[in-house]
Amino acid sequence: MKLRSILTCLIILTAFFVQAQRKNRPVTADTIISNYQPADLFAPMFYPERGNDQHAANGEPGIKYWQNRVNYQIKAAIDTNTKTLSATETIDYLNNSPDALQYLWLQLDQNTYKKDARSNYYTDAAPTQHTSGYEIESVAIDRGDVVKKVDFIITDTRMQVRLPNAVKPNGGVIRLRITYHYTIPGVFGNRTDYNDTKNGKIYEIAQWFPRMCVYDDNEGWDTLPFLGSGEFYCEYGDIDYEVTVPWDMIVAGSGELLNPKEVLTQKQIDRLAAARNSDKTIMIRDVKEVNDPASRPVRKGMLTWHFKMNNTRDVAFGASKAYVWDAARVNLSGGKKSLAMSVYPVESVGDSAWNRATEYLKKSIEYFSEKWFVYPYPVAINEAGVAGGMEYPGIVFDGITDKGKDLFWVTAHEIGHNWFPMIVGSNERRYAWMDEGFNTFIDVYASDVINNGEFAPKRDSEYAPGGGNPADEIIPTILDPDAPTIMTAADAVPEKYRHPITYYKTAFGLVLLREQILGPDRFDYAFRNYINKWAFKHPQPDDFFRSMDNGAGEDLSWFWKGWFYNNLKLDLELLSAGYVNNDPKQGLSVTVANLEQMAMPFTVEVKLKDGTKQRVKIPVEAWLQNNMVTFMVPTTGEVKSVIVDPDATLPDINRGNNGFIFK
Template sequence: MNKFYTSFAAAVALTMLLAASLFAQRRRASNPNDTIASNYNPAELFSPAFYTEKGNEFHAANGAPGPKYWQNKVDYQLNAKIDTVSKTLSATENITYTNNSPDALPYLWLQLDQNTYKKEARSNFVTGRAAAEHTKGYEFESVEIVVNGKAQTVNYLVNDTRMQIRLPKALSANGGKINVFIKYHYQIPGDFGGRTDYTQTKNGKIYEIAQWFPRLCVYDDSTGWDTLPFLGAGEFYLEYGDIDYKVNVPWDMIVAGSGELQNPKEVLTAKQISLLEKARNSDQTIMVRSAAELKDPSSRPVQKGTLTWHFLMKNTRDVAFGASNAYIWDAARVNLPEGKKCMSMSVYPIESAGNEAWGRATEYLKGSIEYFSKQWFVYPWPVAINEAGTAGGMEYPGIVFDGITDKGKELFWVTAHEIGHNWFPMIVGSNERRFAWMDEGFNTFIDVYASDVFNKGEFAPKRDGEYAPGGGNPADEIVPTILDPNAPVIMTAADAIKEKYRHPIAYFKPAFGMILLREQILGKDRFDYAFRQYIHNWAYKHPRPDDFFRSMENGAGEDLSWFWKGWFYNNWRLDLAVHDAQYIKTGDKRSIRITVVNLEKMAMPFAVEIKLKDGSKQRQSFPVETWLQNKAITFDMQVTQDVVQVQVDPDGALPDMDRGNNLFKVR
């Protein structure tokens, strides 16, 4: 090639290079992904390898229990007595513990929740505000184990709300059994007890007895012995088994306990037994013991001494009971799927009577159980009880303690919420001491929809969980928490969440996250199918957070790692904005070209709606993949008349931190 052609070729190449460079600059200048300032980074939100561990033989990759999943079992036999003069509970306990783990256990750990009321308890130092009243906690008279058929004393150590029993010989793996005998008593806390207490009413004291016996800590494949102390906010993590218990009280008291009463003829009158049988076949609430009978000795089978009430509850992690001579008692049938039945009961003092208050408590309980059983998983126990006292919103298997002064919608909401806990974590046995959201969040989510269904929506809506019941847009109400730089994330340990954030983070944000999954991300059919699979797979077992995440992804067929990352592990903000809207013309067709930008670190599927001059509207929906590569998206919508405005998220369904930039007026 001669010099002329060489020079000419070089000049052409240079011209083309300059032209390409200029075109690229102009293209970048017109691309909103390059010109709009945004905190959004697609690579960060959608980064792969969300799970730090792969599935294994115990917790499978699909979110189900693996083929070698194991779980220990614990059965209890309890004999308790309440002394109403000294306000003490004394009891003997026979524990049968089965070690199904692959490990020999040289010691056992038990939970001692009553020790939280001791002056030196660790729970007094969590918030910096020590309780004003205290008890001595558990006082042990003896602790024994059975060796070769003979009871012998055993070395044990009490440390705050835990007891370690040091065995003379390790409990063998893969089915080894041991019996532990404990004799103890404790002072029943007064109103300061919170979850367990006694309080005075017009016709007598009400005793709410919970966390009343030493219970085995869980030994699992995640942490071995889970020995987190009871500090108040973090609740319970317990093994399943059968609990056979007896409660001795003065003759004039009614005992309402978890499980099924085994000796009605000994503790009830013939009339009461007949009325209970009538209630067992009635959708209408039947009065078993009326207000008029409170002072009538004939409403009890004997008129002196004491009576022993005997209850049995199978395949449960705990039991609790209420006892009082001030109880009004009513009951009704609960209709379950496939023709199954159970009983709904309420006990409450005369101060709580009336249809505007506790007169409808059994109806509320019945309606909630019927909905949860139809929608998610059938209620498994023969009885459910709503008990009125000062614990004011606490749940145990088969029984809930609700507020003595609750009325109307507040009573329905608290009843639905507390009995809902029988699904989470009483049936699905998650570790609520570590992961409060798997307990409170899931349960707040399911009782949102119970309000929609009960009595054709009598107490609806409850879209905001319990955060501000009955009003406001939950998408807007969660934003202040997300914007708060001091707010913890959902995955924070339960007891590490300050009271200011306890409800927003443990209840509201995870519940609203589930609503987003169901109503905006997956759709109701896919969500419900996956969530039901999770519940059925982990009923009476111990799931971890990853088991839930994997269950939802596998059941719904969707990679949701971006959602878990942004919503559960972080408080990443969402801010979608309409950046621009301009008319364009292609031939004889007119369109409006719209640019939507994501300004913050979170992403969501979204909708854009245009309002036309005649008031009509057009809408277009976009999946979350819109944000897989882009910080902004530009698209056209064909129109036949002038556009008045363009709006992103027109329903206000997304937790958008700045709704001011969601609306764009078109000139």
């Protein structure tokens, strides 16, 4: 990762060197003014609970870990005249918990668009456009030979189904059948919408069916309402769905298309076959074919598109007669393959725009798969619309007008969400940092690697987007007394701080762990182990913290406490530097103080007058008992300068006291 620019370093060095020489300044722990309290930062018993049979002390799923499972079968249709989606949904719910479930809770995210939705009140930016949300026509228990309606209540974005008989524990099953419809929001839908293009409307359909709430060993039923910032928490299962639309529309959906011969022309089927064996992007439906009726297998009526996605927590799709469509092969380890596809209107065509969207998608998946965990699905789709950066399993909604580095960055970021939280199924509704922050971290490195860093460096700070020193970019947030902490509930983070805290501070914290505290080898090993152990499961924050502690062999509780649970400041000051016995050849005695509440390992660089350099790295243990540390740097001649944190990699709030020049 490129952690600084040459210009930034020159500015920092100038700040260091304008100070007067302070060689042999007499200092003691009693003569410096410091807010640092070692006993607070390094206090034992960081974890409030011991590991247990469900969540082991080493951060892995315990020997009795369980989670429930849900499979869906959905038959839906879009009425393009009324902008209505209607569907019948069958839910097969498997209760693996040790508890009998007398009632079930489901998520009804479309209700967030109602006039009386709770989401209208949790920020000052109240929406002015609304829909009537879900119109639930019936809810029934399907026993095969008997389908019987069952009582239910709806409260905001949740529905409780009250059962006549509890679902038995340890493997009990129940089948629900729900019939419903809703009006698709317009552009105001944000994550799900329809919008106009030159050649027709584009429908981006997400959060479109009632989904089971998660029942877990942490909260029981997790029924937080959908407000917006806190996104999704869903059970895993297989989703088999059909979408019926007018004959001239293309549907691009999560999972695998099961009936291509019914909805595609033979030419399109052949082109898809070619794309599955091509590293170069192949046009499936080009610009000239968009308005050509011959690009569709029939020329009237309706067509039903049938998709299935296995072991997923959700599905979404786009639908439009305006789509240009292209695809290319994704190369995975072990000879495995997937298919990257993009669908977009003619307005998005361009060599620096969506003509490269599939390339960006393909290369991002290949990088993330090689580095962290192999992409598990047969298809990945990049869809152009006005949702403008939204992720679902196997499909991302990116902006129609995106191009160049912005299109690459949003593509890499959104498809990266298939690792966090689609593969590692964390609870976004409570802990947004476990998906947004983790994903920001991995796509920073993707920008450095893909196409030899064509679009590097990737930054996610609002203070210096697209460049600047990442260590300095986080400092305004740390210094802001009103800034929330990373562990703040997702919907309780004000919009002003959502990006700096949830995305950037989390991501930069992981960069610090990887580059400054653990080193790449130990970090990568522990992080991959966390991903592998929690793939398609539901980790809690402590599972991540414990996984990193154990996998890296390091007690990092001081870091979790200072960086995640608090916004503790770091200020290292170079207090003194003098020759041992006044002899440059005997070494240089250096004293550094910690003036604020956070601690970090740090590096000191001594530059000699002959042009050579010496570096010494001081571990975090230097701060276990004291607020200052003295150590010796080997030297062979006269010293020119001394610098603490010479590469400016630490979030030091005052770099002006980090170094000086010898006379």
